[in-house]
Amino acid sequence: MFERDRDAVGDCYLFVCEQLSQNNFRRLLRFRPDGPATFSTWLCAVVRNLCLDYHRREFGRHRVFESVARMQPLEQEVFQALFVECLPAEEAYLKLRPRFAALTFDQFGESAGRVQQALSERQRWLLAVRRARTARSPTGSADQDEASLLQIPSEAPNPESWAALQEERAALIRGMARLSTRERLLIRLRFERDLTLEEIANLLRLDNAQSADRRIREVLEKLRQWMP
Numbered sequence: 001m002f003e004r005d006r007d008a009v010g011d012c013y014l015f016v017c018e019q020l021s022q023n024n025f026r027r028l029l030r031f032r033p034d035g036p037a038t039f040s041t042w043l044c045a046v047v048r049n050l051c052l053d054y055h056r057r058e059f060g061r062h063r064v065f066e067s068v069a070r071m072q073p074l075e076q077e078v079f080q081a082l083f084v085e086c087l088p089a090e091e092a093y094l095k096l097r098p099r100f101a102a103l104t105f106d107q108f109g110e111s112a113g114r115v116q117q118a119l120s121e122r123q124r125w126l127l128a129v130r131r132a133r134t135a136r137s138p139t140g141s142a143d144q145d146e147a148s149l150l151q152i153p154s155e156a157p158n159p160e161s162w163a164a165l166q167e168e169r170a171a172l173i174r175g176m177a178r179l180s181t182r183e184r185l186l187i188r189l190r191f192e193r194d195l196t197l198e199e200i201a202n203l204l205r206l207d208n209a210q211s212a213d214r215r216i217r218e219v220l221e222k223l224r225q226w227m228p
Helices: 006-029 039-058 073-084 089-096 105-118 121-135 142-151 159-178 181-191 197-204 209-226
Strands: none
Touching (some): 006 039, 089 105, 159 209, 181 197, 181 209, 197 209
16 A cells, blocks of 8 residues: 555565564554454554654655756755755755855756756656655654554455456556557656656657647547546
């Protein structure tokens, strides 16, 4: 539920197991058989909380967007300060001054504008999701946090929902296979490589970004029609 990449799933799983086994399984031993939740529901809630902890610990290790990685060091530092750490502009400028001694505030603003222009709508959405995850900081002690989870029902999908998700995934794979090579390339450049519409238009020799957007929308509509 929390990870899709296979390596990230394994890392998250190891983190959860390590936390559950700490101090002679202290967390597990706190389960109350006479409490309001079954062990499976209680364990799902505890593990879900640990997964959130893993996300908070791993924040900042996300892969840098390729559009940002291709920029100059100054723009990359501006991206980190403004869009990842979410510092106010003045504070971000003061933070970067020791590394770029000749940097003026106007130059800083111009760099921020270039970074903003390089980010696609999807990349901005991803950044917003990451910020929202890290904002869920726990309140109170760990004991209080886990006690408050006792009443939370498991969010794991039931068998019917899981079967529906698997069916949708299989339909999407079949749909992608029916697309032409150029159509699949459009989808992968946009949603796997996070390229901007302008970059896609240049790579595929389309007229402009609007043309790339129109082609992508047409392919997505095909996939929607083939979905159950």
